[in-house]
Amino acid sequence: MTDDLTNAASIEAADQQYVMRPWPHPAGEPVIIAKASGCTITDIHGKEYLDLTAGYFVNNAGHCHPRIVEAATKQLHQVLQVSGKHGTVAVVKLAKRLIELGPKSLNKVFFSTGGSEANEFALKLARQGTKKTDVAYLENGYHGLTIGALEVTASEKYRESAGKPMGPENYAIPNAYCYRCKFSPDSCATQCLDGVEATLDARPKTAAIIAEIIQAVGGLAPPQKWWDRVDKIRKARGILLIADEVQTGLGRTGKMFAVEHYGLEPEIMTGGKGLSGGVGSLAATIASDALVKNFFGGTTPTNGGNAVSAAAGLALIETLEAEKLVDHCATMGRYFTEAAWALRDPWIGVVRFTGLLGGIELVANRDSKEVLGKGAIAKIKDGLHAAGMLITISGLYGNCLRLQPPLSVTPAQIDQFIGALRTVLNSVRSAS
Ligand SMILES: Cc1ncc(COP(=O)(O)O)c(C=O)c1O
Numbered sequence: 001m002t003d004d005l006t007n008a009a010s011i012e013a014a015d016q017q018y019v020m021r022p023w024p025h026p027a028g029e030p031v032i033i034a035k036a037s038g039c040t041i042t043d044i045h046g047k048e049y050l051d052l053t054a055g056y057f058v059n060n061a062g063h064c065h066p067r068i069v070e071a072a073t074k075q076l077h078q079v080l081q082v083s084g085k086h087g088t089v090a091v092v093k094l095a096k097r098l099i100e101l102g103p104k105s106l107n108k109v110f111f112s113t114g115g116s117e118a119n120e121f122a123l124k125l126a127r128q129g130t131k132k133t134d135v136a137y138l139e140n141g142y143h144g145l146t147i148g149a150l151e152v153t154a155s156e157k158y159r160e161s162a163g164k165p166m167g168p169e170n171y172a173i174p175n176a177y178c179y180r181c182k183f184s185p186d187s188c189a190t191q192c193l194d195g196v197e198a199t200l201d202a203r204p205k206t207a208a209i210i211a212e213i214i215q216a217v218g219g220l221a222p223p224q225k226w227w228d229r230v231d232k233i234r235k236a237r238g239i240l241l242i243a244d245e246v247q248t249g250l251g252r253t254g255k256m257f258a259v260e261h262y263g264l265e266p267e268i269m270t271g272g273k274g275l276s277g278g279v280g281s282l283a284a285t286i287a288s289d290a291l292v293k294n295f296f297g298g299t300t301p302t303n304g305g306n307a308v309s310a311a312a313g314l315a316l317i318e319t320l321e322a323e324k325l326v327d328h329c330a331t332m333g334r335y336f337t338e339a340a341w342a343l344r345d346p347w348i349g350v351v352r353f354t355g356l357l358g359g360i361e362l363v364a365n366r367d368s369k370e371v372l373g374k375g376a377i378a379k380i381k382d383g384l385h386a387a388g389m390l391i392t393i394s395g396l397y398g399n400c401l402r403l404q405p406p407l408s409v410t411p412a413q414i415d416q417f418i419g420a421l422r423t424v425l426n427s428v429r430s431a432s
Contacts, residue, residue, distance in 0.1 A: 008032075008044040027382040031390065036063030039406050039413055041390065049390040050413055054406045056392075057216075057247050060274040061319040062406040068277040071315035075308045082307070084111070084300055090310035097317055098271070098286060101256050105265035107289040111282060111305030115246035115272030116144025118283035119210065122242045122268045123148060124298060129267075129291040130240065132207035136200065138175040140396050142217050143210060143244055152210050155217075173199060175215060176222035177396070179350045179361065180369060190229050197233055208240035208268070213258035216247040218395040219358025219402070227262040240291075241266040246283070247357070250274045251320050251407050254330030254355025261354070267291060277312030320407070329355040329407040332414065336403065339418045345425050347372055352400075359403040361395060371397045376428055383424035389417055 005011050011032055021030065034044045039062055041051045054060065061068065079088050095109040112118050123135060137143065137152035144153065150162050151170045159166050174192045183191035200206055209230070214221040234241060243266035248258035250271070255261055259269070268291065272283030282305070320326055333353040340351040340360055349363030362372040362380070380401070381393055394402035401421075405413070 011044055026378065026385065028385045038062040038065075039409050047388065049388045050405070050417060052389060052391045052403045052405045052417065054404055055278060056273070057252065057404050058273045058276070059278045060250050060252060060407050061277070061316055061323070061325060062408040063278070065277075065316075065319055067319045067322075068279065068312045068315045072277070072279045072308050072312040075311035079307050081303060084302075084304050088305075088307040088310065090307045090314060091305045094310045094314050094317075097314060098284060101317070102269060102286055103257070103259050103265045105267060105288055106269055106286045108287055108292045110285045110287070111310070112285065112301040113281045113303050113306075114144070114283050115244075115270065116146040116149035117301060117304075118246065118270040118272050118285045119143045119152070119242075119244060120146060120148035121285040122210065122244075122270050122287075123152070123208070125268055125285065125287055125291050125295055126208035126240050126242060128296060129294050130207040130238070132205045134169045134171070134203050134206045135242075136171055136173045136203070136206055136209045136239075138209075138211045138215065139172045140175045140177065140215055140217055140220065141172075141210070141212060141244075142215070143212075144246075169205075171199075171203065173209070175220060176226045177218070177220055178223065179352070188223050188225065190223075190226050193226065193229050193233070196230070200233065200237055200239065206237070206239050208242050209234050210242040210244060212244045212246075212248060213262065213264060214248055214253055214354050214357060216357065216394075218361065218400050219352045219354065221261070221352070221354045221358075224262060227264060231262075231264060240268060242268040242270065244270050246270055246272040250316065251326040251329055252355055252404070253357045254326060254333055256320075256326055258354075258357075274316060275313045276306075276309035277314075277316035279312035280306050280309040282306060282309035282313055323408070325407040326355075332356055332407070332409055332411070333358075335411055336414050339414055340421075343418065343422055343425070345422070347376075347425055347429065353403075356404055356407055356409070359391075359394065360401045362399045362401065371399045374398065376432060379428045379431075380424055383428060384420060387420040387424065389420050 003010050032044045033041045035042050041049050139154050141154045143149045151166050173196050243259050245257050267288045269286045276282035333355045337351045337353050347362045349361045351360050352358040364370045364372045392402045394400045
């Protein structure tokens with residue numbers, strides 16, 4: 001007998017039986033979502049959540065934005081997918097827009113289907129272009145979980161998931177975790193970078209440094225002088241910069257791309273997540289003419305550059321511009337920061353937002369910065385979830401509340417979250 005999955009209980013049972021999710025669920029998850037609009041999602045029980053994950057940092061203009069839905073629907077009646085050897089008007093228009101908006105060092109766009117794939121293509125491009133093999137990545141960096149992207153993703157836990165040792169060509173260099181600076185936290189002299197010249201000199205086969213310009217894991221934004229120094233070091237050695245803007249791109253940090261915060265001009269930039277406007281999956285590797293000229297192939301993602309996703313992505317960019325959402329995002333990041341500090345909660349160690357990338361790092365002790373224990377973090381996450389706040393936990397030590405709603409979030413919605421956070425922090429503390 002077939003179950004037609006018409007009620008919430010049978011849908012959840014079928015989800016458990018048939019859908020693979022290779023990680024454990026916190027309480028109340030997975031949420032099976034029936035509809036979504038703006039910053040709000042509604043599950044199959046009718047419970048509403050404020051989505052502080054923006055569908056995993058994809059729906060930058062909010063869920064089901066009418067302009068995006070309309071553009072995608074219109075495209076559905078024209079053409080859907082064609083081979084990457086050919087093209088569609090939507091893809092050409094999106095490529096042009098990305099080149100106009102991105103740093104002037106970049107000239108051409110290659111479309112694929114996901115952030116990991118975009119980064120793998122970037123690695124190939126860098127290796128082919130320089131005829132060198134090695135790539136440096138930042139500690140705490142995240143570039144995806146396919147095997148090539150894992151080679152430059154820092155987390156040991158993730159690297160082990162490949163079931164094989166990672167190749168020796170790629171290696172980590174320090175990132176800037178200023179809140180936990182081991183050198184001089186009050187007057188940065190970029191001491192964390194002191195060994196980097198020597199490391200790079202010992203690895204003359206280094207083709208590129210791949211980096212999130214602001215790290216999504218924990219929302220770590222280095223000071224200007226840190227990026228200035230890295231940029232100078234790498235340029236002096238002819239090493240390419242691959243800027244991974246998969247999460248930071250398209251307005252998330254309060255600028256269209258995070259490179260703009262520092263005036264960086266990478267030779268390669270990658271993007272994904274919001275690029276599809278939430279319709280299907282679309283990612284991009286954007287490169288300088290010099291690199292594109294030398295590229296001799298080896299990548300043909302069958303579904304790269306879907307026309308409907310591209311039309312929706314274009315509509316996303318139009319929406320960001322028409323509704324001034326990038327500036328709004330910068331303002332909301334500041335609002336969120338002030339509102340979180342105003343709680344004066346003893347567990348709030350630091351509030352770190354660049355635009356709406358980042359969140360709150362929780363500590364057991366503000367002086368020693370001892371990380372708040374996993375048990376308390378889990379209870380806080382569960383309490384927020386029960387209160388209708390959809391968030392994720394992030395950070396090198398798993399103690400950051402990652403708070404990244406759609407860029408259209410309002411002050412009232414942020415206040416609503418802050419009110420829930422106040423109650424949950426107090427109740428978890430008094431029960432501990
Ligand atoms: C910075 C960054 N790079 C790459 C990726 C991988 O993207 P995808 O999951 O689409 O493969 C992500 C995804 O979270 C990301 O945040």
